[in-house]
Amino acid sequence: MSEPHAASGPSGGHGDGAPRPKRPAPLLFEPTEAQPDDEHFFGLESLTDPRELLDRSTELVLAFRAAADRAMEFQAMAAAQLADPGRFDKLDDAAIADRGRWSEDYTRKMVEFGRSLLKDRRTDGEPPHTP
Secondary structure (H helix, E strand, C coil): CCCCCCCCCCCCCCCCCCCCCCCCCCCCCCCCCCCCCCCCCCCHHHCCCHHHHHHHHHHHHHHHHHHHHHHHHHHHHHHHHHHCCCCCCCCCHHHHHHHHCCCHHHHHHHHHHHHHHHHHHHHCCCCCCCC
16 A cells, blocks of 8 residues: 555645646446446447547546545544544554554554644644544
C-alpha cells in the first residue's frame, strides 16, 4: 500500500496558485442488470477511435486516482479519531490496523496523517468532524 499523502485541494493541491487542473470525468456505472465481465468496462469496449479511447480511459484513470486519494484522506481522519486518547472507546493501533487492513506501522502513519488533516480542517474554520 502506498504511503499516505494529501490529495489535490481546492487550488489543485500545489499551493502555488497554479490553475486548477481540469476536473476528472464522472464515474459512470453500468446498469444493474448488466452482468459484470471483463468485456464491459464503463463503455470503453465500444469505443473504436483510439484517440477517443485514450481520452476517455485517461479521464477514468484520473477520476479513480482522485477518488482513491480522497477516500484515503477520510480513512486517515477516521483512524485519527479512533486513536484519539480522549475517546472513551479509543482503539489501539492493532485494532485500527485490523479494521483498515493495514500493518500497525502503516496505521501509525495514517493516524498521524489524519491528525494533521483534522488540525488543518479546524484551522481553516471548519468544525472538527465527530462521529
